Amino acid sequence: MNDSAPRIQKAQRWLDVIAYLVGRRIPATVDEIMEAVPAYAGRWGSENARDRDTVRRMFERDKDELREAGIPIQSEDYWVNHGATRLDGYSLRKKNFQLPYLRIVAEAQGGTTPESGDPAPRGARTIELHARESRTAFRALESVAELPGFPLRQEARSTWRKLSFDLAPPPDRPAVLYADRAGSEEVTTRTRVLTDALADRKLVSFTYHGIYRGTPTNRRVRPYGLLFQLGHWYLIGHDEAREELRVFRLDRMEDLVPNSSSPHTPDFEIPEDFTLDAFRDRRAWELGSSDDDQLVARVQFEFPRSLWAERRGYGRFVLHGDDGGSVREFEVRQVDPFLRWILSLRGEARIAGPPELVKRLDGLAREALAAYEPEAGEDG
Amino acid sequence: MADSAADVLGRILELLAFASRSDGIPLDEAAERLETDRQSLLRDLSLVLTREDYHPAGWVDDIRIEIGAESIRAFSSGKFVRPPALSRREALALSIALRAAACSRTGHERQELRDLASRLEAELATVPCPELQPQISVHDGDDLEDLRSLFEHAVSERRRCRVRYLSPDAPEPSERSLDPYRLAFGDGKWFVIGRCLKHDEIRVFRLDRVLDAEQTTESFEQPEEADFDSFVAGGRVFAARETVPVTVRYSPRVEVWVREKGPVREAEDGGVLVDFEVADPGWVVRHVLRFGAEAEVMEPAEVRELVVRSLRRQIN
Incomplete structure (x- = not known):
């Protein structure tokens, strides 16, 4: 060259x-x-077979990376010479490459009426939206783009910009202050790695620091889903060594690595009956594994803590007390986090049953108290 | 981190689309739209323009650019007049965003939003993104969408609100008038920061403790000098008005992930010590109790006493 x-x-x-x-x-x-493309043409025109091979492979990589970046280059076979010769080639159709035309239509009974937006050229793809749908899409993108650790923050911003090419974004909403935790950048990196692993169905390995489990453990997991709730990101996946679904908090992972072998071949399939919805809105004590015993705990909330429990929809309402308090029932798969949660309510909620749980909470409180009053930790 | 080739190409394609409009686009507006600065924009443009240097004779360049003193225009035979369709990741971001919004609605509205997500991800993306959408779920609140919307509107319109609020440790809820200034999110919870008229000072209210709220017809002026950023620190939202220094010791069993959350001091037993500035001592008591016997308030004595009192209430 x-x-x-x-x-x-x-x-x-x-x-x-x-x-x-x-x-x-x-x-x-x-x-x-x-x-035709100058960056390839020089070496393609040489007599050197290795040069030609190098530049051919360069095009293959470019094609894959462009597709990944959203440029829909298609492989096609087509006929020339009046159907006498068949060729393999590549195409980039304008209607696939370009963003369809977006147009706001008014909601009207018996159909829609155009409200705004330039008419699209003949044959161009047009998508009609109601004004409130457009507003919702902008707001939804703004919300996730601001969310700490959201793996597709940059993409949410670029999507917002693309929609704004045709649609007027709603007025700026009041700024929301987000309190980023220390380490949220690392969590963002992990969410991106896991998003790719989910998309490509690749196994991941990491070291996990499960609270109260003592030493860290090495895990090899098939990622089935990512969930953000209660301010934390969670991975739900099949733990290969334990042969069951497990839930992992991303801020307790270290050395997260996707399986890099056979990058274009999926390592697994997500079972058809898996649904992430089953894990939504669950508290730590509800996220047990399949072999954990489930028990039903009754909790007595004092007034006015009872109002708070009702407002948050904690557990199932059972009955009101005369003093404005209430009893609620909880399904518990993991006892430790449940007891620690009750403990954190500072005595404004107490376990009413079953007796073994009452005893365990008592034991936990005594153990904690022992640090402050050594003699108090002793039974009796 | 340096921009990848995909980032640069994405910006160029967006820029070409905006600059292809009949009047082109002012440079500053283009920089703002693309969330970059003027210098980076011109650097991107130079990549398009310098292609002429290596194109062979006879290459019909489909892109012509005119850079004026303040604006840019592009001509590309209709090829680059619109932004590219959404990439797989972009379609996924839109899909997750709409499905997260759907989760905070109920019934018919929820289904409508899910339908919108399905329609847009199918029609706006260049490639299908099969099955992935339901595998990522975002739930950034606690089903308090109604309150969030109410306060969002009140903040925008500067409308005074009346709330029934349950303070921690209060024997019963209290009625308050509140001028809401900001919404905030931290530690998985939503807050509203605003002036409590009863106490005539800026306070932080946790949305899950607001039992009822309504906007009034009264409006308010927001203080210009207020520094709202000072209300968020260390992953928490709190009023930094009057704080108490509190030291907590964490056992070796839990130190590894306490360490990840911020600065720590080494304790003699292999655990760690963390120094907090706490506006509400009740917060640190709840925090420490969540660790059971693995965390202990070291000082001050008053906060230790609060922990002891809470623990005694749990002992039969």
Whole structure:
């Protein structure tokens, strides 16, 4: 290759590929692309087989990366010479490449009426939205883009910008203050790794610091879902060593690595009966594994804590007390987090049954108290 | 982190679309729209323009750009007049966002939003993103969408609110008038920061402790000098008005993930010590009790006493 040739940057090379392909009436063969795009043409035209092979592979990588970036280059076979010759080639249809036209229509009985937006050219794809749908989409994107640790924050912003090409965004909403935890950048990195692993169905390995489990453990997990709730990100996946579904908090993971072997081949399939909804709105004590015994705990809430429990929808309401308090029932799969939660309510909630749980909470409180009053921890 | 080629290409394609409008686009507006600065924008443009340097004779460049003193126009035979359709990741972001919004609605509205998500992800994306949408779920609140909307509106419109609020440790809920200034989110909970007229000072209210709220017809002026950023620190939302220094010791059993959350001091037994500035001592008591015997308030004595009192209430 001529050393005096200017260095063509990757983004320029990609732009050349797109400019060459988009809007062509018929697909282009690999030979045509190699000859037309300057970054390939020099080495493709050489006599050296290795150069030609290198640049051919470069195009293959470019094609994959462009597709990943959202440029829908399609492989097609097509006929030329009045149907006498069949060729393999690549195409980039304008209607697939470009964002469809977005238009706001008024909600009207018996159909819709146009409200705003430039008319799309003939044959262009148009998507009609109601004003409130447009507003909801903008607001929803703003919310996730601000969310600490959201893995697709950048993509939420670019989607917002693309929608704003045709649609007027709603007025700025009042700024929300987000209190980022220390370490939220690491969590963002982990969510991105896991998003890719989920999409590609690749196994992940990590070290996990489960609270109260003592030493960290190494895990190999098939990721089935990612869940953000109560201010934390969770991975729900099949733990290969334990052979069952487990829930992992992302801020307790270390050394997260996806399986890099056979990158284009899925390592597993997500079972059809798996649904992330089953894990939503569950508290730590409800996120047990399948072999954990489930017990029903009755909790007595004093007034006015009872109002708070009702407002939050904790447990199931059982009965009101004369003093304004209430009794609520909880399904508990993991006893420790449940007891620690009750303990944190500072005596404004007490376990009314079953007796073994009452005893365990008593024991936990005594154990904690022992640090402050050594003699108080002793029974009796 | 340096921009990847995909980032640069994405910006160029967006820029070309905006600059292809009949009047082009002012440089500053383009920079603002693309969430970048003027210099980076011109650097991106130079990548398009310098392609002429290596294009062979006969190459018909489909992109022509005119850079004026203050604006840019692009011509591309219709190829780059619109932004690219959504990539797989972008479609996924939209889908998750709409499904998260759907989760905070109920009934018919929830279904409508899910339908909208399905429609847009199918129609706006360049490639299908099969099955992935339901595998990522965002629930950024505690089913308090009604209150959030009410306060969001009240903050925008500067409308005074009347609330029935359950303070921690209060024997019963109290009626308050509140001028809401900001919404905040931290530690999985939503808060409203505003002036409590009863106490005539800015306070932080946890939304899950607001039992009822309504907007009044009265409006208010927001103090210009208020520094709302000082209300969020260390992953928490709190009024930093009058704080108490509290030291907590965590046992070796839990120190590893306490360590990840912020600065710690080493304790002699292999555990760690953390120094907090606490506006509400009740918060640190609840926090410590969540660790059972694995955390202990070291000082001050008054807060230790609060922990002891809480624990004694649980002992039969």
